[in-house]
């Protein structure tokens with residue numbers, strides 16, 4: 201048996217074209233070009249890939265984007281000053297500060313400094329709170345990308361047991377919130393596993409949908425997957441040979457799963473696409 205491959209690249213392209221259409225009509229109606237500004241501190245290689253793809257995607261969808269590069273040595277207060285300028289700028293609708301940040305800068309403080317109405321990552325505590333109570337302002341890009349990918353590949357989440365490996369604030373935790381929510385793309389029974397979980401394999405084998413969001417190459421092996429399950433690989437790890445790899449041992453998993461996302465070409469392109477959607481949403485707010 202061999203799993204069907206969920207083509208994130210193709211699905212992201214489809215969604216991107218839809219967004220481009222909506223951006224065009226928004227621009228026509230309001231004469232405003234939605235704009236995203238990303239701040240990159242230092243030279244994190246994973247962030248470089250993300251930034252490159254983001255810039256290109258913005259261009260293709262008709263969004264304005266710019267990148268502010270700051271040196272590793274930048275002080276926290278300088279960074280906060282930059283953010284405040286962007287908070288005030290009327291032509292900026294989305295602000296994204298690339299993570300991880302260098303030592304000596306508090307990510308917590310920085311993320312709180314971003315004006316919640318421009319927080320296209322959905323990392324600000326106010327936006328996380330709104331998501332948690334079911335009245336989201338933005339949907340966080342990677343979790344929303346996962347939900348959209350499942351929806352568009354016909355994987356039913358309603359009543360399904362979703363097992364998420366990883367409890368980060370960026371992926372595991374918000375994805376759990378979204379998938380347990382009432383309604384379309386949600387209504388799942390959600391379990392969240394992490395490094396302290398006992399009998400991990402016993403838990404993952406119960407999954408109808410298994411999400412790997414651990415950040416460790418080779419973490420999910422074939423024996424952890426129930427035959428026929430859908431496997432979503434959120435990992436973006438840099439392998440020893442320089443290649444981008446996920447958390448799942450793909451060659452094993454593809455023989456057991458019913459459907460599986462590859463890395464690259466799975467969740468990654470969806471993350472970038474949902475960022476475009478959020479930037480448009482940020483711009484919409486200013487005309488309402």
Ligand SMILES: Nc1nc(=O)c2c([nH]1)NC[C@@H]1CN(c3ccc(C(=O)N[C@@H](CCC(=O)O)C(=O)O)cc3)C=[N+]21
Pocket residue numbers: 246247249250253296297298299300321341342436444463464465466467468469471472
């Ligand atoms: N504030 C913040 N928000 C983030 O969402 C965030 C971040 N910081 N820091 C870095 C990580 C990493 N990340 C990726 C997103 C897309 C791809 C992506 O497009 N991957 C493609 C392309 C791979 C390639 O071009 O080689 C793929 O998997 O097919 C990769 C990595 C977002 N992150």
